[in-house]
Amino acid sequence: MVGVVTKPSPPSTREAGDGTVTEREHERTRIIRAAAEGPTYVVRCHTGDDGHLRLLQHPRRRRCGGEGARRARRGPQPVSKLWRARSLEYTFVSNQIDAYQPFYEMNRDALQHALDAHDADVSEKERTEILAIYHELDVFDDVRDGIERLRDGGYDCYVVSNGNPEMLDSIVEHADIDDHIEDTVSADEVETFKPDARLYRHAAARTGTPIDEIAHVTAGWFDVMGAQHAGMQGVWVDRKRSPWEPFDGEPALTIDSFYDLADELGV
Structure with a gap:
């Protein structure tokens, strides 16, 4: 999911039965765990003197698979990779053909496609349990401390996301x-989903901040481009030291973590 920064606020002082496990039960646990390896948080931050920060969490889908599936015997990676790809592709396509549905439903359809494509034998109940992982995503170690530094330094942080409201509420609560x-x-x-400019402009309006005074900080390259196209400053969280995409300019700033962002802003 994602976040937004508004104009600086006064410095904050907030604190941040034992039993036999059947093969199928073991496999279901494996699918759920594989589908829940952690989110990628995206931060938005204005780097000017009176900067504004926005935080976006964009879940890094957990890998999913099943030994009971003929083509998923190699592990969860094949299912997870297709699930993640289709989930993003569905959001991109829906923006163009006016086929919006809440992200939970979009993600559910993408998971079903990935499971079907790999002949994975997963029940409706098990699929629901896998999807529920999105409500309990963990954060990278630097996120809480980094956001606390930003808040104490006078930056109001928001979360702006593709996720539907219920999903966002539970994710924020679980991430503490x-x-x-x-x-x-x-x-x-x-x-509408990212990278449609309407979402970024709506987020800016919600914060009451001029859009050019908001820096959109995110791990998604397309998210950086979408934000910059809408008028924000794009900050890329590149945790893997990956090469930047070779078209449509570059981010205003590239960082490794929230610590780097706080350092850059001098807080």
């Missing part, structure tokens, strides 16, 4: 960052 952010902004409010 609810005391560090001002609010969440969901794509469901405008019924």
Whole structure:
């Protein structure tokens, strides 16, 4: 999911039965664990003197698979990779053909496609349990401390995301960052997904901040481009030291972690 920065606020003082396990039960656990390896948080931050920060969490889908599936015997990676790809592709396509549906449903359809493509034998109940992982995503080690530094330094933090409101509320609560952010902004409010400019402009309007005074900090390259196209400053969280995409300019700033962002802003 994602976040937004508004104009600086006064420095904050907030704190941040034993039993036999059948093969199928073991496999279901493996699918759920594989589908829940962790989110990627995206931060938005204005690097000017009176900068504004926005935080976006964009879940890095957990890998999913099943030994009971003929083509998924190699592990969860093949299913996870297709699930992640289709989930993003569905959002991109829906923006162009006016086929919006809440992200949970989009993600559910993408998971079903990935499971079907790999002949994975997963029940409706098990699929629901896998999808529920999105409500309990963990954060990288630097996220809470980094956001706390930003808040203490006078930056109001928001979460702006493709996720529907219920998903955002549970993710923020589980990640234990609810005391560090001002609010969440969901794509469901405008019924369009990133990188559509309408979502970024809606987020800016929600914060009451001129869009060019917001820096969009995110791990998604397309998210950086979408934000910059809408008028924000793009900050790329490149945790893997990956090469930047070779078209449409470069981010205003590239960082490794939230610590780098706080350092850059001098807080």
